[in-house]
Amino acid sequence: MNIHDIIKKVNNREAFTQQEVVSMLEINPRSREAAVLMGESSRISRELTGNTAEVHGQFALNLAPCPVNCRFCAFAAKYGIFKEPKELTVQECTEYALGFDNSEENAAVFLMTTANYDFGKFIEISSEVRKVLRPETLMIANVGDMTPEQAKRMKDAGFNGTYHAIRMGEGDKTNAPVKNRLKTIRAFQDAGLIVGTCVEPIGPEHTNEEIAEKILLAASFDPAFSGAMRRITIPGSDLEQYGMISELRLAQIVAVTRIATPMTVLGNCTHEPNVMGAMAGANLFWAEVGGNPRDTKEKTEENRGVSVADCAKLLSEAEWQVAKHPSAYYNKTHGKLAEI
Ligand code: SF4
Incomplete structure (x- = not known):
């Protein structure tokens, strides 16, 4: 499939097959064709959102x-x-x-925990957080796998949505079976929680086939947003030997994700925040404080974490307007993950 066929398919709003997504990922990121892919992704993202990007803030409990x-x-x-x-x-x-809530350009507040955090305490603290947030602020959970009952309690505690992903190497490089992750996504959706997701964390050892499969899997549950995040090397970790992909390669994957994801999905994230990603059609960045799974510092704001203002600045460098209102990406009703 050449670049002209790709653009034609986009214009006709046709769905891409896994092999076609692989062919987009196979393009050399330094080529003219890759630049066209990124330009096309940027056009789609900007047209879908009126050129309005979002910053979401996350902290760990x-x-x-x-x-x-x-x-x-x-x-x-x-x-x-x-x-x-x-x-x-x-x-x-x-x-x-x-x-986060006092930052003008923050569109949602994410509460993250490790998978073994006590659920009762999570609900208790989240309910207290909900009380201090402005009523219109969207509160989003980034937590481990949940049962349908737990998902309902999260909704009752005031969550509007969640972040949940089927990560690269899920079930192999993690102790979380893919089936459990999918069941959790379905439980969230059944409880009325809107799910955002991402293809992550991508390393140089991942094949185009694996990345393409995850792009289409993410698209299949009609999330608030999809996108792509690269793996940040944790020193001493099992995966350190593989290193990291470049921001340019990440920008290409961000673009392919946008192009292969249905237009009902407005958001296209990348992480960590960078201008090249924003230029390639990423319209969602995260600000982070406290614990961060990509950081060995207790307070990521002292190391890798980027502030809301810094995220907004990076987006504006790619000529995005930054939303000053609750997330439009999470404000959707959508279909559900069909089969598990
Ligand atoms: S990403 Fe980290 S915190 Fe989350 S489930 Fe895996 S090991 Fe636990």
Whole structure:
């Protein structure tokens, strides 16, 4: 499939097959064709959103060794980076949440935990956070796998949506079976929680076939947003030997994800925030404070984490307007993951 066929298919709003997605990923990121892909992705993202990008802010309720042991994560118990569990107090959580909510350009507040965080405590603290947020602010959960009952309790606690992904190497490089991740996504959707997702964390060892499969799997559950994130090397981790993909290759994958994802999906994220991604059609960046699975510092704002203002600045460098209202990407009703 050449670049002209790709553009023609986009214009006709036709769905791409897995092999066609592979052929887009096979293009040399340094080529003219790759630049055209990125330009086309940018056009789609900007037209779908009126050239309005979003910044979402995330903080972690805890730092702890996590038994799911995802090989790419600083919290993996096997790496011993965070030896003792550390949990934020209600006050610390509300302060972090308000820090985001008081930023004009923050469109949603994400609460993240490791997979073994006590669910009762999570609901308790989230309910307190909800009380201090502006009523129109969207509260989003980034947590481990959940049952349908737990998903309903999250909805009752005031969550509007969740972030959940079928990660690269899921079930092999993580102790979370793909089936459980999919069941959780379905449970969230059944409970009325809108799910955002991403193809992540991508490393140089992942084949185009694996990436294409994850792009189409993400698209299949009609998320609030999809996108692509590269793996950040955790020193001493099992995956350190593979290194990292470049921002240019990531920008290409961001573009392919946008092109291969239905137009009902407005958001196209990339992480960590960078101008090249925004130029290639990424319209969602994350600001982060507190614990971060890609950082070995307890407070990521002192290391890798980027502020809301910095995210907005990076987006504006790619000539995006930045939303000053609750997320339009999460404000959707949508279809559901069909089969598990
Ligand atoms: S990515 Fe999440 S589930 Fe996996 S080890 Fe890290 S905290 Fe646990």
